[in-house]
Amino acid sequence: MPANRFNGFTDYGIGIGLRIPHYDHILSRQPTVDWFEIISENFLVDGGRPLEVLDRILAQYRVVQHGVALYFGSAEAPNRDHLKRLKALTRRTKTPWLSDHLCWGSVDGTYSHDLLPMPYTVAAAKRTAEKIRQVSDYLELPIAVENVSSYTEFHVSEMTEWEFLTEVVERADCGILLDVNNIYVSSRNHSFNPYDYLDGVPHHRVAQMHVAGHTKFEKYILDTHDHPVIDPVWKLYAHATRLCGVTATLLEWDDKIPSFDEVHHEALKAHEFIAQAREAKIPAPRATVRARAR
Amino acid sequence: MxxxxxxxxxxxxxxxxxxxxxxxxxxxxxxxxxxxxxxxxxxxxxxxxxxxxxxxxxxxxxxxxxxxxxxxxxFRVLDSLYDDCPGLRAVLGDSRFMNLAEAYLDKYPSRSFTLRNLPARLARFIREQPRLTAPHTALCSDLARFEWARIEVFDSAARPVFTIDDLLDANPKKLRLNLQPYLQLLQLDYPVDDFILAVKQREEMSRGESSNTVLAAPAVSRAKSRRPRLPPRARTHVAVHRLNGVIYFKRLEPAAYKILTAIRRGRTLEQALAAGLPRAKRPRPELARVVQDWFQNWMRLGWFCRA
Structure with missing residues (x-):
């Protein structure tokens, strides 16, 4: 959706992640970029260069916060210090929405710093949705949850990943950050059809999309964000755009980061696929019915 | 089962x-x-x-x-610690450092939402498990404290700088100064500040960052074959601070360290000076000049802030 209540009724276009190797280029050349996504946790500090750079970026660009440590899916309660710092940062950045992952990663106050996969059960969806609501209420912002790449599946799962995603966002009444590359990676690792996934999520809740590169190993694919986006992922992106409408899109490139121009050029390829989707006539997204009964 | x-x-x-x-x-x-x-x-x-x-x-x-x-x-947590601890790596070598890091993270896994805080308890762990760093435990403990201080200095808060105008109407007997939250004061058993600089220089050379490319090539092989000489034991006082986003280390005389530490603890200026200069060995006029120089320097560096 170009603008909806899950992305603060904004229409942001094509952005890239704000990364340290590009700071000097961005600050000195001030290139035209629709928007930057920041990793919230990199700026939850009290001062110094991170916040100085951020303030200079904010003076010129639109910024959206993307988190990696809220761990909506962890059974334990949200970390209050984390939330307090996050709220202060949202005041600074004026982010129209805030995203984090549909995963868990902390246990009894110990952090994995990883995005661990959820068991797809109704009980897990209820707990996750409850936490998303708590965080959204506290931050007074729309939340979008991102589907993660995963490498394992649980015996206890009762539904597909896209059914679980639907269950969570409907219960939380929140948005989706649809990571098309993650759908591709997980579809290869777990042998499902990525188009079934795209067809099965509530399209009207999609607040933002991610595209990225990955690394293929002999028996699985890892979500490494260190390559250009491959064609099958761009095709999925075009299909997602047909289903959801032209949506704020961000290219993630987090390792072996090339020049700013190369990253930005890769991100702007999205326009080609948006054009393809437009030619195919984008229908208005329908409100998808909850996949499973409460 | x-x-x-x-x-x-x-x-x-x-x-x-x-x-x-x-x-x-x-x-x-x-x-x-x-x-x-x-x-x-x-x-x-x-x-x-x-x-x-x-x-x-x-x-x-x-x-x-x-x-x-x-x-x-x-791989993620070890990589993070590896990047944060170049000095410890230089003393222990990569293999022993990795053993230390793994044992540390096994006992003290991350309790923070950010990897930034991963080394926060490393100095304590080194003291608890001296065999992992023997015979350099004291040096490694100092390095872990110093490397953690650098992280703290990098992104801790800075408050508005205290100026001479703020002294107007101040009662000298009750005057309390405040130090910038980012300023770190360390009393060490080894001059690890110099050691860290040597390590950094060696790493820059091994990355080919020398401005002289002709000399850079042979420097790489020399740098890789030698670690910097380990520092001899010597009581050292250092302030780790930042200026325009860059981290600096500044040696302090013991008396200056005591004065600053007392200020940090909330003592009045008079009490802080008394703590640092209980029995002055220098002639009074010379001492007054030295202390005045210290304070002027600290003011210039912006170490004092408003409450």
């Missing part, structure tokens, strides 16, 4: 049980080949434990699927 993970997740309590079970597998130290240990803590095959949590697929067993997370966890 005793169940390691719940057979279903129909409540938050069972979700927590499953997550604890998976976390135990993911956070268990890797074996010497950087793979998941093949035996669980109670002697049964780890594959049997993994099979209670995860499903296999047509390419990978349950254990192999969980092993991906086990390896990613350790």
């Amino acid at each position: 005793r169940r390691f993970a719940p057979a279903r997740v129909d409540s938050t309590a069972r979700l927590a049980q499953l997550q604890r079970a998976m976390w135990r597998v993911v956070s268990r130290p890797l074996n010497a080949a950087s793979r998941t240990q093949r035996r669980w803590t109670d002697g049964r095959p780890t594959a049997a434990v993994a099979a209670q949590i995860a499903k296999p697929n047509d390419r990978l067993t349950a254990l192999e699927r969980l092993e991906i997370y086990n390896r990613m966890y350790w």
Whole structure:
């Protein structure tokens, strides 16, 4: 959706992640970029260069916060210090929405710093949705949850990943950050059809999309964000755009980061696929019915 | 066989049980080949434990699927610590450093939402487990404190700078100054500031960052073959601070360190000066000039801030 209540009724276009190797280029050349996504946790500090750079970026660009440590899916309660710092940062950045992952990663106050996969059960969806609501209420912002790449599946799962995603966002009444590359990676690792996934999520809740590169190993694919986006992922992106409408899109490139121009050029390829989707006539997204009964 | 993970997740309590079970597998130290240990803590095959949590697929067993997370966890946290501790690495060498890091993270896994805080308890752990750094435990403890101080200085808060105008109407007897939150004051048993600079210089040379490319090539092989000379024991006082976003180290005389430490503890200026200069050995006029120079310098560096 170009603008909806899950992305603060904004229409942001094509952005890239704000990364340290590009700071000097961005600050000195001030290139035209629709928007930057920041990793919230990199700026939850009290001062110094991170916040100085951020303030200079904010003076010129639109910024959206993307988190990696809220761990909506962890059974334990949200970390209050984390939330307090996050709220202060949202005041600074004026982010129209805030995203984090549909995963868990902390246990009894110990952090994995990883995005661990959820068991797809109704009980897990209820707990996750409850936490998303708590965080959204506290931050007074729309939340979008991102589907993660995963490498394992649980015996206890009762539904597909896209059914679980639907269950969570409907219960939380929140948005989706649809990571098309993650759908591709997980579809290869777990042998499902990525188009079934795209067809099965509530399209009207999609607040933002991610595209990225990955690394293929002999028996699985890892979500490494260190390559250009491959064609099958761009095709999925075009299909997602047909289903959801032209949506704020961000290219993630987090390792072996090339020049700013190369990253930005890769991100702007999205326009080609948006054009393809437009030619195919984008229908208005329908409100998808909850996949499973409460 | 005793169940390691719940057979279903129909409540938050069972979700927590499953997550604890998976976390135990993911956070268990890797074996010497950087793979998941093949035996669980109670002697049964780890594959049997993994099979209670995860499903296999047509390419990978349950254990192999969980092993991906086990390896990613350790590679991520060890890499983070590796980057944060160049001085400790230089003293111990990569192999011993990795043993130390793994033992540390096994005992003190991250309790913070950010990897920034990972080394916060490393100095304490080094003192608790001296065999991992012997015979350089005291030096390593100082380095861990110093490297943690650099992290704190980099992104801690800065408050508005205190100016001479702020002294107007101040009662000299009751005057209290405040130090910038980012300023770190360290009393060390080794001059690790110089050692860290030598390490940094060596690393820059090995990365070919020398401005003289002709000399850079032979410098790489020399740099890789030698670690900087370990510093001799010597009581050292250092302020780690920042200016325009860059981190600096500044040596302090013991008296200056005591004065600053007393100011940090909230003593009045008069009490702080008394703490630093209880029995002045220097002639009074000379001492007054020295102390005045210190304060002028600290003011110039912006170390004093408003409350």
